[in-house]
Amino acid sequence: MAKKKIALIGGGQIGGVLAQLIGLRELADVILFYIVEDMPQGKTLDIAEASRIDGFDVKLKGTNEYKDIDNADVVIITAGLPRKPGMSRDDLLTTNAKIMKSVAEGVKEHAPNAIVIIISNPLDAMVTLFQKVTGFDHNKVIGQAGVLDSSRFSSFIAWELGVSVKDINAMVLGGHGDTMVPLVRYANVNGVPVMEQLERKYGDATKAKEVMDAMVTRTKKAGGEVVGLLKTGSAFYSPASAAVAMAEAILGDQKRVLPSCVYLNGEYGVDGYYVGVPAVLGENGCERVLEVTLNDEEQAAFDVSVNAVKNLVADMERLGF
Ligand code: TXD
Numbered sequence: 001m002a003k004k005k006i007a008l009i010g011g012g013q014i015g016g017v018l019a020q021l022i023g024l025r026e027l028a029d030v031i032l033f034y035i036v037e038d039m040p041q042g043k044t045l046d047i048a049e050a051s052r053i054d055g056f057d058v059k060l061k062g063t064n065e066y067k068d069i070d071n072a073d074v075v076i077i078t079a080g081l082p083r084k085p086g087m088s089r090d091d092l093l094t095t096n097a098k099i100m101k102s103v104a105e106g107v108k109e110h111a112p113n114a115i116v117i118i119i120s121n122p123l124d125a126m127v128t129l130f131q132k133v134t135g136f137d138h139n140k141v142i143g144q145a146g147v148l149d150s151s152r153f154s155s156f157i158a159w160e161l162g163v164s165v166k167d168i169n170a171m172v173l174g175g176h177g178d179t180m181v182p183l184v185r186y187a188n189v190n191g192v193p194v195m196e197q198l199e200r201k202y203g204d205a206t207k208a209k210e211v212m213d214a215m216v217t218r219t220k221k222a223g224g225e226v227v228g229l230l231k232t233g234s235a236f237y238s239p240a241s242a243a244v245a246m247a248e249a250i251l252g253d254q255k256r257v258l259p260s261c262v263y264l265n266g267e268y269g270v271d272g273y274y275v276g277v278p279a280v281l282g283e284n285g286c287e288r289v290l291e292v293t294l295n296d297e298e299q300a301a302f303d304v305s306v307n308a309v310k311n312l313v314a315d316m317e318r319l320g321f
Contacts, residue, residue, distance in 0.1 A: 146259025174305030
């Protein structure tokens with residue numbers, strides 16, 4: 001089987017960890033694109049020079065030219081700036097939309113058959129814009145948020161219950177912002193509801209609910225918690241891991257069910273927007289949306305989140321994108 005190729009657009013914190021993880025897993029050859037001369041070349045050289053030590057055998061190449069992403073099977077985009085002090089949300093939206101537009105034009109021209117995973121913030125808007133500029137099939141343009149948000153939620157549950165995180169299944173739906181919806185009722189430890197385990201632990205339903213509410217709140221604010229500690233940037237190890245899991249599912253045609261920001265055509269009562277829901281990821285990108293039954297409270301929370309996404313997209317359109 002011919003070696004696969006992943007192109008990374010953006011060579012910052014997440015881009016660097018992505019290149020290293022893809023190398024370590026021998027998932028594909030890597031092209032790291034960034035506009036600043038020599039920087040992507042330096043980063044990929046540094047990672048490649050560890051290949052003897054770590055025992056991986058893929059090609060890693062840095063580039064300043066879009067033509068080098070030719071024939072990429074998967075493109076992962078992290079290009080964009082984080083918000084700086086004094087910058088409004090609209091300022092950030094304008095800055096990153098400009099960057100995303102130029103990236104979309106480059107990818108459209110040089111990797112028109114790729115499946116694209118977008119990480120850049122504001123996520124739901126950037127995914128929408130990329131698809132609009134390229135005209136790529138909706139199933140081939142996917143955003144990363146839910147895999148990470150769900151992993152964060154799962155980690156908090158595992159730490160609380162003192163069990164392996166490998167045995168936790170928990171999912172977060174909705175947009176990538178404060179309105180995201182951690183699905184408490186479906187969260188389980190190898191099939192056993194987490195709420196049941198919490199009630200057994202505390203012997204008290206009210207206390208169990210309080211503990212769960214705190215984990216839900218922490219999940220929603222988890223990105224900010226890391227920013228607050230790092231002070232100079234946002235999370236980068238875990239978003240990279242999340243995108244690699246998605247790329248692995250796509251390249252290996254694994255049909256994994258991963259919460260992803262995908263285009264809805266009426267599913268969950270949403271038509272024509274990118275929103276985080278469980279999706280079957282395989283060689284065609286998002287191959288199917290998995291619907292789950294939501295109760296009234298969950299549906300109401302999901303609707304709030306969908307409205308936040310709609311407002312974000314409307315803001316972007318108002319700004320001329
Ligand atoms: O889960 C998620 N989706 C996220 C998203 C979790 C954490 C962070 N998330 C967002 O990812 C974050 O808010 C940023 O928008 C992106 C990338 O985060 P990272 O930490 O990697 O940011 P850096 O280190 O600032 O890197 C951004 C890169 C850097 O190489 C820039 O120079 C590059 O973007 N950049 C460009 N690349 C290509 N083309 C253009 N025009 C360009 N402009 C900037």
